[in-house]
Amino acid sequence: MYRALTKTNFLIKTTSSFKLQNTTYTKKAFSTSIVAKHGHLHAPKKGEELHITFVLKDGSQKKYEVSEGDSILDIAQGNNLDMEGACGGSCACSTCHVIVDPEYYDKIPEPTDDEDDMLDLAYGLTETSRLGCCINMNKDLDNIRVALPQMTRNVKSSDFE
Known part of the structure; x- marks a missing residue:
């Protein structure tokens, strides 16, 4: 080829x-x-659909049917929502920062040290803040709600020159 x-x-x-x-x-x-x-999603198999609701910056809500294993970053980008994902989903920025509904926060695996380091750079950090690239959908997260923060902070090396 x-x-x-x-x-x-x-x-x-x-x-x-x-x-x-x-x-x-x-x-x-x-x-x-x-x-x-990113943004490359597969249609969920019949009977295996999971659901996610995004609370947008203007307060409106968008609900989507997704597949198990899809990351929140991929779901947002695949549906043309305003989530940058500047690092391409490699947990090297904070532009896919989301605020997770407290009801679902404890169902998500603990953040890695890398994710915690990047979250320190996120604008509007809350107790339930996570990076969308680090959350993959599973049955425990069916009907999860995540809010997009009002702003994101894209820190790059040129900011320190």
């Missing part, structure tokens, strides 16, 4: 993708690396 131009395996074709650990990756032309492709 791809022709190597040199030993560094520069890629010519741009339309191929593959899956690894439930994330779709796409190889880009003239690149030796892969990038995660």
Whole structure:
């Protein structure tokens, strides 16, 4: 499918993708690396639908049927909601910050040290704040409600120069 131009395996074709650990990756032309492709959701199987409600910045609510394993970041981006995900879902920023309904907060696995470090940078941090890229839907989270904060903070290295 791809022709190597040199030993560094520069890629010519741009339309191929593959899956690894439930994330779709796409190889880009003239690149030796892969990038995660967010917003790529699969329709839930009949009878296995899970539900999530987003409370938007204006207070309106949007409810979606999703599949088990979908991250909140992917769900938001796949439905064109205002969630940036600047780091591509690698837990290296705080732009997918969400505020989880307290009823569901304890059903989510404890945040990792990396997630806690990134949450320290989030605007409007609350007791139930989490990163959307770190929450994957499962049956315990069916009907979860998450609110999008009024603002996000995208801290980049140039901010410190």
